[in-house]
Amino acid sequence: MAEQPDTGQSNTGQSNTGQSNTGQSNTEQQTTEQPPHTGHGFGRVLVAVYGLLALAATGRSILQITEYFDRAPVPYLLSALAAVIYIVATIGLARGDRTSVRLATIALTVELVGVLVVGAISYAARSAFPDKTVWSHFGQGYGYVPLVLPLVGLWWIHRTNRASEAASREPAAAAESES
């Protein structure tokens, strides 16, 4: 495998050809350039993390709803909602076609709003949240990953979209239009 250019790093994004980090552009002969894709390169990390959160949230909410739903119905339903959103985000990012990315964008936006609203409510009205959800206390129980992740995900989708627009518009001029 040839050495890869450092295109995966966000801070070097301006210097390369506007491809996402799946692009391998250091050799002219290379014809296997892949179009930007939300599920490739750094996107694999996002897909992995979202997949894990989907698994964790699904498991937790199944347990909560089947074993002790009466204890705190609202948080447990929120856990289930979060689980569905994580599943949609995982599949959307991994598939990476137009519709999937749009779905993932919606899922991530809902997630961001959810973690902010639920996080705020869980501090303001503790009695409403006798048990934890992934979103309560801004995702504290999960190392604030639920708060940071939608921001990272939306940035990544934005970056991939811009890169593919630039690539489809005028591949030669992509270097100028990026950044």
Add this chain to the structure above:
Amino acid sequence: MLQPLTVVVLVATGLLAILAAHHLLRRRLVDDPIVLTGAAIEVALLVQLVVGLANASAIADGAERATFIAYLFTVLVVIPVTVVIAIKEKTQWAMAVVLGGAVVVAILVARLQQVWSLHG
């Protein structure tokens, strides 16, 4: 539960994390040591599953027992998925995924031990 087994898994995930970090810095992709270490972890986790299921009845609280069993199964998924992703991805992010997966397995195994020691 089986404390030695937990120690083995934690050491193996530590090794996998170091390997992945090394490959990440050197811009290398998946190779045999990564896959073999992952396979070794997976075998240890399967042993843990059998031992855990055999002893799960010792946990009196139903919800805690369900959590324990769910963790036993969930932890099995992580290594295969991360290795498959790493094989498909041809940039340095492949190793970032493996590194993350190793950390997650270590956390889950530590959590299992915690659930067990609180109720076993």
